[in-house]
Amino acid sequence: MIDGFLAGLSAFSSWQVIAGLFGGVVIGYIVGALPGLSAGVGMALLIPFTFGLDPVVSVVMLVTLYMASEYSGAIPAILMNTPGEPSSAITALDGYPMRERGEAGEALTLSILSSAVGSVISTVLLIFSVLWMTKIALAFGPAEYFALAVLGLSLISTLAGHSVLRGFIALLFGLLLTTVGTDPVDGVMRYVFNDGLLGGFPFIAALIGLFALSEVLRMLETPGNRTTPLKALPGLSAQIGLLKPHTGNMLRSTFIGYILGVIPGAGATIASITAYSVQKRFSKSPQTFGKGNPEGVVAAETANNACMPGALAPMLALGIPGKASTAVLVGALAIQGVRPGPLIFTQHPEIPYSIYIALLVGMPFMVMLGLFGSRMWVRLTTIPASVVTAIVAATCLLGTYSESNEIFAVGVAVGFGIVGYLLAKVEIEPAPIVLALVLGYMMESNFRRSLVMSGDDMTVFLREPISAICLGLAAIIFVAPLVQTLLGRRRRRAAAGETSVLSEEASR
Amino acid sequence: MATQHEESALDHAVEEDEDFAFRLELGDVLVGAALLALSITFWVLGAQIDDGGEGSIGAATFPRGIALLLGIGALVLFANGLRQLVAGPSGHWVTIGRPLRVLMGIALMLAFAPAMRAVGYYPTMAVYLAATLWVADCRRPLLILAYVAGFLLFSKLVFEMLLSIPLP
Amino acid sequence: MLTRLLRAAAIAASLFVAPAVAMADYPEKPIRYLLHVSPGGATDVMARKLAIAMEKTLGVPLVVENKPGGRGATQLADLASAKPDGYTIGAVTSTHIGAFNQTLKQYNVDSFDWIARLVNEPYLIVVNKDSKIKSFKDLVDAANAKPGSVVMAGFVRGSGGHFAWEIMAQSAGLDSKKVRWVPFDSVGDAVTAALGGHAEAAIAYVDLVKTYVDAGSLRVIGIMSEERARQFPDVPTLKEQGFDADTSWQQMRGIIGPKGIPEPIKAKLAAAVEQALKTPELVAYMEESSLIPSFQPPAEFTATAARENALTKEWMERLGLTR
Numbered sequence: 001m002i003d004g005f006l007a008g009l010s011a012f013s014s015w016q017v018i019a020g021l022f023g024g025v026v027i028g029y030i031v032g033a034l035p036g037l038s039a040g041v042g043m044a045l046l047i048p049f050t051f052g053l054d055p056v057v058s059v060v061m062l063v064t065l066y067m068a069s070e071y072s073g074a075i076p077a078i079l080m081n082t083p084g085e086p087s088s089a090i091t092a093l094d095g096y097p098m099r100e101r102g103e104a105g106e107a108l109t110l111s112i113l114s115s116a117v118g119s120v121i122s123t124v125l126l127i128f129s130v131l132w133m134t135k136i137a138l139a140f141g142p143a144e145y146f147a148l149a150v151l152g153l154s155l156i157s158t159l160a161g162h163s164v165l166r167g168f169i170a171l172l173f174g175l176l177l178t179t180v181g182t183d184p185v186d187g188v189m190r191y192v193f194n195d196g197l198l199g200g201f202p203f204i205a206a207l208i209g210l211f212a213l214s215e216v217l218r219m220l221e222t223p224g225n226r227t228t229p230l231k232a233l234p235g236l237s238a239q240i241g242l243l244k245p246h247t248g249n250m251l252r253s254t255f256i257g258y259i260l261g262v263i264p265g266a267g268a269t270i271a272s273i274t275a276y277s278v279q280k281r282f283s284k285s286p287q288t289f290g291k292g293n294p295e296g297v298v299a300a301e302t303a304n305n306a307c308m309p310g311a312l313a314p315m316l317a318l319g320i321p322g323k324a325s326t327a328v329l330v331g332a333l334a335i336q337g338v339r340p341g342p343l344i345f346t347q348h349p350e351i352p353y354s355i356y357i358a359l360l361v362g363m364p365f366m367v368m369l370g371l372f373g374s375r376m377w378v379r380l381t382t383i384p385a386s387v388v389t390a391i392v393a394a395t396c397l398l399g400t401y402s403e404s405n406e407i408f409a410v411g412v413a414v415g416f417g418i419v420g421y422l423l424a425k426v427e428i429e430p431a432p433i434v435l436a437l438v439l440g441y442m443m444e445s446n447f448r449r450s451l452v453m454s455g456d457d458m459t460v461f462l463r464e465p466i467s468a469i470c471l472g473l474a475a476i477i478f479v480a481p482l483v484q485t486l487l488g489r490r491r492r493r494a495a496a497g498e499t500s501v502l503s504e505e506a507s508r
Numbered sequence: 509m510a511t512q513h514e515e516s517a518l519d520h521a522v523e524e525d526e527d528f529a530f531r532l533e534l535g536d537v538l539v540g541a542a543l544l545a546l547s548i549t550f551w552v553l554g555a556q557i558d559d560g561g562e563g564s565i566g567a568a569t570f571p572r573g574i575a576l577l578l579g580i581g582a583l584v585l586f587a588n589g590l591r592q593l594v595a596g597p598s599g600h601w602v603t604i605g606r607p608l609r610v611l612m613g614i615a616l617m618l619a620f621a622p623a624m625r626a627v628g629y630y631p632t633m634a635v636y637l638a639a640t641l642w643v644a645d646c647r648r649p650l651l652i653l654a655y656v657a658g659f660l661l662f663s664k665l666v667f668e669m670l671l672s673i674p675l676p
Numbered sequence: 677m678l679t680r681l682l683r684a685a686a687i688a689a690s691l692f693v694a695p696a697v698a699m700a701d702y703p704e705k706p707i708r709y710l711l712h713v714s715p716g717g718a719t720d721v722m723a724r725k726l727a728i729a730m731e732k733t734l735g736v737p738l739v740v741e742n743k744p745g746g747r748g749a750t751q752l753a754d755l756a757s758a759k760p761d762g763y764t765i766g767a768v769t770s771t772h773i774g775a776f777n778q779t780l781k782q783y784n785v786d787s788f789d790w791i792a793r794l795v796n797e798p799y800l801i802v803v804n805k806d807s808k809i810k811s812f813k814d815l816v817d818a819a820n821a822k823p824g825s826v827v828m829a830g831f832v833r834g835s836g837g838h839f840a841w842e843i844m845a846q847s848a849g850l851d852s853k854k855v856r857w858v859p860f861d862s863v864g865d866a867v868t869a870a871l872g873g874h875a876e877a878a879i880a881y882v883d884l885v886k887t888y889v890d891a892g893s894l895r896v897i898g899i900m901s902e903e904r905a906r907q908f909p910d911v912p913t914l915k916e917q918g919f920d921a922d923t924s925w926q927q928m929r930g931i932i933g934p935k936g937i938p939e940p941i942k943a944k945l946a947a948a949v950e951q952a953l954k955t956p957e958l959v960a961y962m963e964e965s966s967l968i969p970s971f972q973p974p975a976e977f978t979a980t981a982a983r984e985n986a987l988t989k990e991w992m993e994r995l996g997l998t999r
Contacts, residue, residue: 179550179571182747184861196750199745199747224644264868318868324714331720340887342891390655391637394633407676410620410621425604452857674741
């Protein structure tokens with residue numbers, strides 16, 4: 001390991017590598033903050049320029065871009081309810097209400113600092129456990145993925161808000177939409193009314209619609225000359241002190257993010273959702289989640305940034321690209337004639353170690369940018385709402401187009417924006433819809449794949465230990481809050497007497 | 509607001525735009541009905557999906573199963589809403605502020621993709637941004653012009669030049 | 677970055693200029709090269725290297741545009757609507773021919789001009805290192821002894837890899853009851869399933885499994901080609917193991933264009949491809965990625981495509997995938 005670090009460090013003596021590091025952070029910052037341009041797309045756009053570069057320079061640039069964009073997605077999520085990256089949709093759930101209360105500076109500070117903590121701890125975990133993690137990555141086959149998806153979907157019970165029925169409707173609505181497109185197992189077409197739907201509804205476009213465009217419509221409801229009052233941020237050391245109450249939260253969320261990052265096909269959005277739900281369970285004030293609880297921002301941001309080093313583990317040690325962004329990294333390395341996989345640590349040790357060093361060295365730079373930014377970006381909230389509304393709408397439409405270079409995706413985003421706006425009016429929230437969009441495909445395709453493998457034997461899900469554990473946990477998570485609500489209801493009814501509560505509860 | 513009263517008749521109408529409110533239960537009934545229609549559509553069209561043949565779970569099983577569950581959920585929402593609508597006031601309201609502007613915002617969004625297909629990105633975005641700024645209450649022509657020019661420049665610099673994404 | 681911008685500007689400008697039908701001068705402006713994949717994958721890398729090499733022969737830039745989505749639908753829609761003047765070409769693989777018969781029935785092999793074949797990749801079978809199966813015969817015996825005990829992982833039903841397996845299975849007298857085909861989201865995912873021991877065996881290519889085989893975590897039990905793969909000199913071909921599977925069924929990559937490109941232009945493009953494939957950069961790349969150079973000019977490539985299409989149709993019917 002020492003030799004590897006030395007090889008990596010010696011690579012960092014060249015100015016090109018340093019330039020690549022800073023360039024990667026800055027471009028990542030921009031790409032992440034632009035809705036529609038996700039880390040994977042940004043990295044893919046950079047690929048042609050890496051052709052002539054040294055392998056270490058190109059990999060350092062791409063990795064720092066990846067790291068920075070995973071963080072900077074939180075900035076528009078907090079300031080404008082516009083997730084810059086899919087995973088920052090979860091950050092927006094509490095970050096945006098905080099901003100509406102004038103606490104944009106605090107939310108941004110928490111997001112950058114918790115991102116940094118998540119990323120650094122996770123990188124250290126990666127360095128020491130990369131080879132061991134391959135076992136976890138390979139342990140997941142179709143049955144396990146199905147069970148994991150079910151476990152994820154069971155989180156609906158914490159995301160659903162106060163009405164179980166409305167939460168379920170949102171979840172089922174999302175699940176139904178994921179069945180559109182080419183069927184994952186038999187290759188037949190389902191509900192494909194337009195060629196653009198052959199691959200299903202474009203996820204990022206749907207997300208931008210549900211969060212950002214529907215928020216644009218909501219903003220049109222109130223006069224445009226208003227601005228949000230902004231609470232002043234404390235000095236730098238006190239700014240860092242904001243993090244103090246969240247130690248346990250960050251450690252849990254880092255662990256969740258790292259492990260879910262390791263599992264190919266899971267990813268940052270699932271990590272954020274999971275950490276958010278877990279924190280809600282642990283929190284002393286779960287009822288304020290979704291209404292601007294800083295714990296939600298910290299959990300989501302820690303987890304999605306901790307996810308990124310985790311995702312590098314199977315990519316480096318197995319050559320398995322678990323996500324779009326790591327797939328681009330594999331491609332970039334392939335152009336240079338470097339094949340990630342079991343042999344990379346002996347054949348090209350400078351590659352993994354320069355990645356580790358880039359993550360550790362790039363982070364302080366990013367934190368500086370972020371802390372400085374948390375003082376600068378908040379000024380955006382002093383711009384009149386009318387201008388913010390229009391610019392957000394325009395950026396989202398442009399970003400959605402550039403994600404896939406398809407006008408059809410723009411139409412999808414607009415459709416989801418309008419539907420999301422209307423559904424939110426009757427208290428059907430976007431979060432469970434997003435949960436379903438993320439997990440629906442994973443659940444169905446792996447369920448059917450498992451049955452093909454086992455020859456239609458349903459017991460396979462209970463025979464595989466990981467799958468059985470996930471399904472058991474899902475059952476507990478799913479049933480526990482229902483029992484809690486029922487017990488609570490009975491207690492309240494006993495206390496409050498009778499009927500006045502009844503009609504209220506029947507509707508919610 | 510007072511300074512803008514002379515601008516135009518439409519403008520006048522927009523300024524007078526009042527909140528539009530209805531009972532949450534009515535919203536439930538409408539959304540429930542729409543979702544019920546959606547699930548019925550998916551259920552019916554699901555019958556046409558070629559169901560592979562091998563194994564018990566085919567390509568149509570999941571979509572139709574979910575459509576069935578969503579249909580039940582939507583029906584409950586619909587029925588509950590209807591029951592309470594008849595039973596009398598509950599105090600839950602849905603408010604849409606300035607509905608005319610929201611409608612205009614929706615119309616502009618809907619027009620964006622077809623317009624972009626027809627005349628390309630830059631003219632579409634120029635008109636869209638200017639119109640949305642106007643709808644959102646930014647009424648100073650010079651300011652609108654500046655924002656539009658700035659945004660188009662941003663598209664050109666960041667998207668086309670820095671990220672080399674061709675815009676039609 | 678600036679040159680890319682200039683190229684983009686040049687293309688934009690050229691759209692407004694009336695095309696002068698002076699074939700002798702072809703090419704006199706940049707050529708758009710449309711891909712059905714996102715940047716970074718094997719097909720993308722190869723296309724970009726090819727574009728750079730062809731630029732040298734043709735004297736104009738080839739601008740690679742990624743049009744992923746709908747298993748080729750986005751790319752083909754753009755390609756089919758382009759003018760057949762040789763200034764818009766596209767990448768093609770065996771997967772496209774499968775799609776013509778399955779999800780993209782609005783097209784068929786005759787909807788496009790087949791300009792040149794580039795490379796071929798033979799299919800092979802890998803198993804986990806811990807598997808008891810050491811040869812293709814072991815696999816056949818295991819499947820016959822206990823039908824359903826072996827499953828074969830690969831890409832979606834109706835893909836090239838699926839047919840490759842069916843061709844192998846037919847040569848061994850196996851059917852889908854004895855060995856079930858398990859479709860994954862990509863060939864890479866299928867290989868991962870074999871790595872994790874979730875599927876006994878997977879159909880893949882040399883390039884995809886080489887690093888795992890070198891590291892000892894996967895074992896190749898047979899390759900469907902005339903000759904052994906240079907990278908795996910110890911792995912016998914199926915023919916050597918006594919199974920007569922059609923070795924001409926391989927994953928192919930080539931270049932197509934909209935229907936109706938004049939013959940001289942096609943010939944010029946094909947000649948540029950042939951030249952490009954001989955440049956040291958591409959020779960080295962193909963070597964490294966275990967691709968077999970298999971250049972074919974337009975006439976032969978058209979025939980190859982028609983033959984592959986007929987075979988695909990036949991297998992689709994046999995497997996009941998045509999409905």
